[in-house]
Amino acid sequence: MSHEAWTPWSLTRRLSPRDQVRVMKRDAYGRLDENNYPLIHRVGAVEPTTPWAMNLADEHGVFWFLCFDFDGKIKGTVDAELMEQAQDQCNALSRALTELAVRHVVCQSSGSGGRHLWIALRDGAGRDDVAAVASAAQVSYSQLDFGMLKNPVTGAARPPLSPHRDGSVSTVLRGDLDDLALPSTTRADLVALAALLDERKPALRAQESRPSGPLDERHRVHRELSAAGTAHMATIDGGSNPSWTGFMCLLSAANAGWTLLDVQHAAKTAPGMEHYRTKNNGRGGRRRRSSGEARARLERQWDKALQYAALQRPLPARKTPEDLSVLDGLVGAVADLLDRFRVNPGRWGATEAASNQQTILRAVAYLTLQTGKPVVAAAIRDLGPMGGLGRTTAANALIALVEAGYLERVSATDEGNAAEWRLVSTLSTGPRTVRSHLLNNPRPPAGDSSSDLPENSPADAGSPAATRAATALFNARAALIAQLEAELTDQRHDLFTRRGLGALAGKLYALLKQHPSLTVEASARLLGVSARHTATILSRLRLHKLLVRHRDGWARAKRDFRDRAAQALGVDGTMADRAERYRVEREVWEWWQAEVITMNTSPRNRPRRPYASSRPLFAVTAPGERVWPRYPRDSFNRADHRAARELVAAGLLNPENRWQYLGDVA
Template identity: 70%
Template sequence: MVSGVSGVSTEVWTAWALTRRMSPRDQVRVMKRDAYGRVDENSYPLIYRVGPAEPTTPWAMNLADETGLFRVLCFDFDGKDKHGVDAELMEEAVDECDVLSRTLDSLSIEHVVCQSSGTGGRHIWLALHGGAPKLAVAPVASAARANFRRLDHGMLLNAVTGAARPPLSPHRDGSYSTVLRGNLNTLITPSTTIADLAALAAVLEARKPSLRAEHSPPSGPIATRHQAHRPLSVAGTAHMATIDGGSNPSWTGFMCLLSAANAGWQLVDVEHAIKTAPGLEHFRTKNTGRGDRRPRTAAEARARLGRQWDKAQQYAALQRPLPAVREPQDLSELDAIVTDVEALLTRFRVSPGRWGRTEASSNQQTILRALAYLTLQTGKRTVAAAIRDLGPMGGLGRTTAADALTALAAAGYIERVSASDDGNAAEWRLASTFSTAPSTVRSQPLNNPRPPQEIPSSIGRSAAELFNTRTHLVALLEEQLTDQRHDLFTRRGLGHLAGKLYALLRQHPSLTIDAAARLLGVTARHTATILSRLRCHKLLVVHRDGWARSKQDLRNQAALQLNVLGTLLARAERYRIEREVWAWWQAELSTMMSAPRSRPRRPHVSSRPLFEASSPGERVWPKYPRSSDQRGDHRSARELVNLGVLSPQNRWQYLGNAA
């Protein structure tokens, strides 16, 4: 017998007795023992009638009855990955569970919080008075998915087979689901109505992070007296000053790191900020799961910060080319964009051979992903995409990106709306041949759309569903692009295809050689070679079903061994210098073509101002270096920009020609 936790439930229940009272159906699904009597597989293939006798193996209870009405809801927060339980992910799951529990309390929705097993996962249970159809539950599931990354929301969308282990029930590892907060009697006498679900969906929709999570409001009150030692964006400053990390310290901590990475901070700056910044509480203390926090050890804090900082830098590099967020105007075009991107990703999945048969095809797929990501982020069909932005987003060079764009346009996957001119990037749009969205004849919106107060009747899905689907697609593309964007997966390293295979192993717990070959669209022999190289650098481990990622991310160490560490940073700096030299030369051409009387007085490049003017206005460029025949000396200009001579902060950097 398993009893309720003292002080939590007013009545003692056994696991099976509670299931018999709660179950919407007269049957549950149970695990099947293997030939050795073990229950190692996390599946419930057998049907067991709900009667007096308790099953001998763990069971799962359906959330909806035979008519499709949900009678109970279960929010499943888990911190597992393909290797099993991950302590870092589990802590995020506990934080997210606490956030949802407090939200339910604020709405006076009775619920029960359980630790689902000995590994630490969380279940939040609530019972529905009179049941609720799928259309009433779907908005809650959609909004919850947008708020909580560790939530398994699939069972909330499946009225046929959606099921979960009920409170107090046994787990296959020998532990039990134990009640942490709430009264089990509230699950026997339901009180949550459809109106309560609508209110919950509205609150979660209002609180969900922005499409660019860094711009989201803080998750709690902020300390007005806290001042970061280096400049941050307005949103980043708010996250850093969030008292005790707010309602979700793990999320707030990563938002602080992402803001710092976007602001050009170094790891040493973050380590200094951890000493005093309220928003970085996640890296000082740990959620115990009992409503309090305890200090981390120095080694644990250092290791967690290192992993999260690497992740924040990857996301910052991917998001750097994105334009500023603008006020929205339209929604119908966004529906067409989301539909087209869904169709594009489906095409990638069902015809991998088209994108894997050559290195050029693989690069084209990456550029298409980057364009789809820009399109979703901006909410505009036509996007300005420079080759020096698109290439680095996927870990490719500018010439590779240019070749891929040309090939994709010739194949009809994208269309060039305007060519690059006067320093402006060329404008591209995804072709509309992937699908046909309803009512897409309106003019191109100029701004980035947001959910309107009323939903146009021409849109096939609700506004909330549309924006949550968009958020999910953006997150999916971000994961794919950041996983393959690493120095190790450049051409001098293990190659771009190795990065794609490494990214695939985030979505799949394990892959055999044949399965990986089908997903990549290459031969099994080529796939085996890639797997061997990844295994050689300890990035993969042998799995019972093929190959899986190693638990520790050793990409930096492998890149150091191959002498490619820093390749992407060096490439980004080279492109920055090229842009600076180009802008300087364009300013020189404008001066040369203007009337002599209207030309500004330009200092020599070696002269340094005593201070930098803070008033806004156009930049005053120094004289462009000239060769002995008075032609523009582009090589000298590049060297000067590389030395930082054009930056007013480096006043005494350049002294060579000062005499």
């Protein structure tokens, strides 16, 4: 039967795994404002009068359809950038399915531009088979709503051609509806799809991921980048997912110390930055952006890349997990911690100190998952900036968390090494604390950044069951890391520092990314503070035009005026100045330690080193080494630490500075 032969209801009657569908209910005024389906309608000759949703599984929990829902909304409000990412991600999944010869149908779900990608199963599939695909897709595609794929009881979606509450209909863009009516996809195809998605999923540190397409070997970056960043820059036409590739280019550039002018220059010609020159036209092609739109999008994404780069800078080098059973426990502990944040907001929002403790605890949890080790080394000059806090605030929060039993200090700061910390589970019971652990220690999945066999793995670690368990574990870990990254970066802004509007204002602004609107009472409940305090925060955000009135309370303004508000309050550049101050303090400390070593060396073996402000003659290129000049002294031949800070801050110890002399190795 051709597309034209199907009507919306006749197609639903042909496809529905159950003898009923769920339908919307009009309110007292006859409107369809709520996006839910509370009523039941029998699948018969009479078509519903309101939009309907079809279950993906039958009454026995067997899935007969998979619907991948890609949307670019922030809790009901369309975001143009996120919607374009959703369309790119849907196209990327569609190309992967085409590679596997899996027949599918791509629909524009409504007038807002979202996408539904449908797959019909010939013999059905169990919950575990579909969950494996959903978990892999969840990690690979940030704009995917995967909930319906993990819920065989109530998971449902509007079928192709069906009406939407905004008056539009689900329109077929690619594929044949007959492939849904006469399915050919098997469980083996789902296993192959899950394996392909796991193989191509982003690394835990996304900028280290493999390119999403072939490379242009002729392209050369104008400034040094990592090998992965260079590959992303050279990805022809942005690969299968241009918006993701473009952001990977920016993230790699941010980690390499590029400036906005550098990325603007690269965006003119770099194949991997196609996303910042053209846009998805919604029909599989691309069209050129206006110069203003391209510049604005690049600047917004660059700011986001800088936040992610600052968060990831303290991460140590990657290491192979030694024991996946330990990693399994860490994933459960962090999941329980995030649940505690959600169900007990009053504990973490009652005071400014408690709010700061929650931020530091998130940072420690993030480092724990990234390293895969229960004990992590973390300096206060790293933990503080990860959450937009200062080093003193971070130190006070760590002390309070140890006293409260949330953290354990394994070792103190010693000879320049950061203190080591361990998360302590404070839940006596919980949904994950008594779950079964891995029976063996399998090889990490091939798509993970750590692909070597752990040292403690048994001989049967490569069994299919063990591999599936490891894949699920690594996907759960990646999902938690993505959640923590979003929570930590959303509130990292100069405006939400202590001299600005404060950390609670940042958390409330971040919450409004997860909710279309919030009332004063709802905001107070989520923050764990009084309604009066919440009203004050909302008033300050509204004063700087960051919020707008909504029929259900307050919502985010469409334009982001945080930078302008930070300038008005005189806090613009606060975090950059703080990061530079910490860099100077670290370098002065290293310089002084080199000086101490020299003073403790016999006079005959001491190197002869000119003063710091002498003109340079050469620079050391050997990795891991640093050449230090003589430490400044006062008139009494005592160490002059103030002069040392001034010299370091002025850049006179930078090997690239033409007025700095490197001298002999200290």
